[in-house]
Amino acid sequence: MRNKHxxxxxxxxxxxxxxxxxxxxxxxxxxxxxxEEVEIPVAKVGNSILYQKDLAGIVTRxxxxxxxxxxxxxxxxxxxxxxxxxxxxxxxxxxxQASIERKVLDYRYALMVHEYKKYYVDNNLDTAVTEEEIQxxxxxxxxxxxxxxxxxxxxxxxxxxxAPKIDQLKKxxxxxxxxxxxxxxxxxxxxxxxYFLEDxxxxxxxxxxxxTPFVGVTNKVDFLKSNKFVEDSNEENLYFLRIKEYKISxxxxxxxxxxxxxxxxxxxxxxxxxxxxxxxEVFENAKSSNxxxxxxx
Numbered sequence: 001m002r003n004k005h006x007x008x009x010x011x012x013x014x015x016x017x018x019x020x021x022x023x024x025x026x027x028x029x030x031x032x033x034x035x036e037e038v039e040i041p042v043a044k045v046g047n048s049i050l051y052q053k054d055l056a057g058i059v060t061r062x063x064x065x066x067x068x069x070x071x072x073x074x075x076x077x078x079x080x081x082x083x084x085x086x087x088x089x090x091x092x093x094x095x096x097q098a099s100i101e102r103k104v105l106d107y108r109y110a111l112m113v114h115e116y117k118k119y120y121v122d123n124n125l126d127t128a129v130t131e132e133e134i135q136x137x138x139x140x141x142x143x144x145x146x147x148x149x150x151x152x153x154x155x156x157x158x159x160x161x162x163a164p165k166i167d168q169l170k171k172x173x174x175x176x177x178x179x180x181x182x183x184x185x186x187x188x189x190x191x192x193x194x195y196f197l198e199d200x201x202x203x204x205x206x207x208x209x210x211x212t213p214f215v216g217v218t219n220k221v222d223f224l225k226s227n228k229f230v231e232d233s234n235e236e237n238l239y240f241l242r243i244k245e246y247k248i249s250x251x252x253x254x255x256x257x258x259x260x261x262x263x264x265x266x267x268x269x270x271x272x273x274x275x276x277x278x279x280x281e282v283f284e285n286a287k288s289s290n291x292x293x294x295x296x297x
Contacts, residue, residue: 043076045083050076117275124274129263137262138255145253145261150205150220154244155184158193158212158237166238173242174229193237199244202257212239221248 040052058075059068089095138145155173159166165187172184181197188195196208205224209215213232217223224246232239247254255262286292 043080045080046087048083048087050079117278120278121271121274125267125270127267129266133266134259134262135255137266138258142252145258147247147249147251147253147257149249150224150246151202151253151257152205152208152224152243152246153199153202155195155197155199155240155242156208157188157195157197157240159191159240160193160237161233163191163238170229170231170240173240200256202247202254205246209241214239214241224248 041049042052042055043050055072055075058071063071157169157173159169163169169184169187172180172187175181175184185197188197196203205220209217213234214223214230224243227241227243229240229242231241247257
């Protein structure tokens with residue numbers, strides 16, 4: 001047994017060393033060309049043999065030799081386990097071989113169709129989605145964008161307790177003056193441990209208060225409704241939160257919060273439409289050129 005393992009290991013090593021010389025992907029439907037090349041076995045389970053040529057494409061020139069060895073080793077072990085399961089299944093269950101072969105063929109064709117549809121979609125998909133399209137979809141499907149969490153727009157700032165001009169910082173946080181905002185950004189850049197000042201961006205409230213004293217708030221809905229500006233501290237830091245606007249879970253999400261989701265939905269719909277279009281085009285082209293025939297009983 002030890003010698004068998006050693007043999008397999010040596011074969012795997014040789015595959016990884018010369019692996020790139022064996023990377024030859026066969027075209028689907030093309031008959032296998034017979035060569036005088038000696039078939040080198042890698043592993044065997046019962047009457048089933050895994051040959052070196054069966055490992056073509058598993059390793060490439062770009063992969064590190066050590067990683068290649070691991071890939072091949074995992075593939076060989078996986079093949080052995082599958083063959084053992086197949087062997088045991090054949091002993092325990094009386095399979096309908098014709099049914100199995102039909103399913104294998106159906107799966108093979110499904111994979112081919114899937115790959116072609118993906119190729120067609122990738123080469124024909126219009127990825128440009130306008131703001132008008134996003135807004136129209138949002139207005140037509142608002143009920144589908146119910147919030148699953150509380151969200152806020154505002155400022156969040158953390159500074160150490162020895163940071164300078166804390167009273168001035170509080171004043172800047174609560175100001176709506178553009179010049180004060182510039183000064184606030186400058187202060188945060190110099191002294192803040194962490195800060196978020198993109199008040200046009202909606203963020204998840206739970207994510208905003210993570211790792212802060214505010215995380216201990218029990219009733220977050222009441223907290224949001226009752227506070228526009230809050231501060232808290234721990235042994236090291238001071239935490240300031242200004243809430244300019246909030247939305248509660250179960251309310252309809254603002255457009256800005258779901259804009260990327262809507263764009264992806266629109267693109268997915270286009271992909272489905274293209275895949276259906278391909279089917280219809282292939283069918284109609286075949287119909288017009290008499291590429292198929294249905295025999296009447």
